[in-house]
Amino acid sequence: MNRHRLQQLFDTLFDCHGQQGWWPADSDIEMSFGAILVQNTNWTNARLAIEQLRKESLLNQLALLECPQDRLETHIRSSGYFRQKAARLRIFCRWLVDHGGFESLRRRSTSDLRESLLGLSGIGPETADCILLYAFERPVFVADGYARRILERLGLTNGSKASAYEKIRRLVEEEIRMDAGAFKEFHALLVTHGKKVCGPKPDCKVCDLSGVCRFHHDKVRLAGATERRN
């Protein structure tokens, strides 16, 4: 069934790309900030912003909440959408403070935490699940754009459209039973593989799993990606 093929996908990705070791961060809050700062941006730009925040000693709730908005925007400018993201960091920090910080939040259930995170403006399903998985160590499948596209093309989504984040997330979580550590690797491997372009005649073991994984053979925009103007 799908369970076997999902496991096979994981094993093949691991053989192809090796241990990824995500998410690089020294603390839960640094990881969470990274999840917000990396939204629709490459990790290099997000990391530069994190290093600025570190240099300014702003990698904690209270310090960040005290930092003036315009200075916060300047510090994270490299991550793009810096006005939105400065506001989002603030909203997240306010949430942390109001709920007693990570230590207190750890006692809550995964579904409870997810619902609470999704209530914050600027935290969508993918960002919430990344925080749940990497900061709270909950066994959650991050059904990001790469994962959805690869699974759909391998015929593993039971007809769910690639735009259906929640359906695909539940589907995978019900099919295979992994601990948080394995889900971390799975997410990182899918993103790493999804970014990789092999060329016209790829030597790609993942594609060999199925004839319908044609990611490396054409250019298809990720669902939800935006058109650029001007």
Place this chain on the structure above:
DNA sequence: ACCCAGGGTCATA
């Protein structure tokens, strides 16, 4: 001069 990168919100039909 393009295109892309580890999304999310809001207005509209």
Place this chain on the structure above:
DNA sequence: TATGACCATGGG
């Protein structure tokens, strides 16, 4: 429910 506009930087 499902598109479309918008947010913005840095690297190839």
